[in-house]
Amino acid sequence: MSAQSQNSFSYTQKIQLDGALGRTGEITTPHGTIQTPAFIPVGTKATVKAVLPETMGELGAQALLANAYHLYLQPGPEIVDEAGGLGKFMNWSGPTFTDSGGFQVLSLGVGFKKVIAMNEDTFRDDQVIADGKDRLAHVDDDGVTFKSHLDGSMHRFTPEVSIGIQHQLGADIMFAFDECTTLHNTRGYQQKSLERTRLWAKRCLVEHGRLTELRSDKPYQALFGVLQGAQYEDLRRKAAKDLSGLNEDGITFDGFGLGGALDKEKLGTIVSWLCEELPDNKPRHLLGIGEPDDLFVGVENGADTFDCVAPSRQARTSAVFTQDGRVNLTNSKYQRQFSPIDESCDCYTCTHYTAAYLNHLFKAKEMLASTLATIHNERFIVRLVDQMRDAITTGEFYNLKTEFLGRFYSAKI
Numbered sequence: 001m002s003a004q005s006q007n008s009f010s011y012t013q014k015i016q017l018d019g020a021l022g023r024t025g026e027i028t029t030p031h032g033t034i035q036t037p038a039f040i041p042v043g044t045k046a047t048v049k050a051v052l053p054e055t056m057g058e059l060g061a062q063a064l065l066a067n068a069y070h071l072y073l074q075p076g077p078e079i080v081d082e083a084g085g086l087g088k089f090m091n092w093s094g095p096t097f098t099d100s101g102g103f104q105v106l107s108l109g110v111g112f113k114k115v116i117a118m119n120e121d122t123f124r125d126d127q128v129i130a131d132g133k134d135r136l137a138h139v140d141d142d143g144v145t146f147k148s149h150l151d152g153s154m155h156r157f158t159p160e161v162s163i164g165i166q167h168q169l170g171a172d173i174m175f176a177f178d179e180c181t182t183l184h185n186t187r188g189y190q191q192k193s194l195e196r197t198r199l200w201a202k203r204c205l206v207e208h209g210r211l212t213e214l215r216s217d218k219p220y221q222a223l224f225g226v227l228q229g230a231q232y233e234d235l236r237r238k239a240a241k242d243l244s245g246l247n248e249d250g251i252t253f254d255g256f257g258l259g260g261a262l263d264k265e266k267l268g269t270i271v272s273w274l275c276e277e278l279p280d281n282k283p284r285h286l287l288g289i290g291e292p293d294d295l296f297v298g299v300e301n302g303a304d305t306f307d308c309v310a311p312s313r314q315a316r317t318s319a320v321f322t323q324d325g326r327v328n329l330t331n332s333k334y335q336r337q338f339s340p341i342d343e344s345c346d347c348y349t350c351t352h353y354t355a356a357y358l359n360h361l362f363k364a365k366e367m368l369a370s371t372l373a374t375i376h377n378e379r380f381i382v383r384l385v386d387q388m389r390d391a392i393t394t395g396e397f398y399n400l401k402t403e404f405l406g407r408f409y410s411a412k413i
């Protein structure tokens, strides 16, 4: 039996956004459904730092995403497998995602970011990622050799290794192993890398088919192909056509990850190039994006799900979202604000605690500060994308976008 025939994974498109590629829909997985567009909070090591999984459910998270690289190093995928898979291991009954580890292993020691604030004319140098004495990772046509950030030990990921790890982790949605490039790379390198990622995608499908049969007693795991191509229209369109057309003995991708180097200025254009080429009946996940303006652009141009570690990471540094922009709770102006962080927020923190209390907790370096701030930030972003989904349904998307972004990015309180 092929992976596809025992597939309990599906996507249904519902309402299309007027004049754009945006849409609402529903993803069905063995652990429940996800109404899209949706923001998927990141629990890197099978935990959203400082917050109970139960609380993540209460604040509206429909699914959680963990990182294969981190769980491979600690505690090891075999432990998570023996525990009954990622969801069971962390007491999360809803859908789960894992990334392939590609971004983490390739970015080790390079320090590159998903979105790099620079334009196309900026200096490029393949040495940034091709090789280099101080790098912790080396990529070749077969895979990536890298040094653990924990103990310096050497490891190697290939497409087969990444898919094997992700099958052991047992998430509902997994991603193909890809080479993540940066905007620093030359066009020649991007082209070469894209072909490498295409060949790796084929190997991922073959291994995925093999493991799905071998582990047929486990719930079906969907595999998304990851589309690279940086800022080049022809390369991006080629990636989408190539990967959506792949069929290895009946095994095809269940959805797609929109990945790689994404210039913030061109984010919407790049997402639209990809979504124009992709089939309507499969979901699209925009990897590593979580800023409010980027989320609006992603939703408008056809992305269905998003993940980003930023809301929780920023919360732990006392940076929280409000309708009027991001603010820092350690600012002395909050010392006597005996009202919530954001009056319009319906999160547990805002309905039970004041900004003054959080200001005190952060200044006193109390652990509860991280918990309460993370609950607020995750709820803020989950709810914002939920509001975008509702607004597509009611025909109010563009009004919401103008109103929200106008207030969030202009007013400085």
Ligand SMILES: [Zn+2]
Binding pocket: 341, 342, 345, 346, 347, 348, 349, 350, 351, 375, 376, 377, 379
């Ligand atoms: Zn709140």
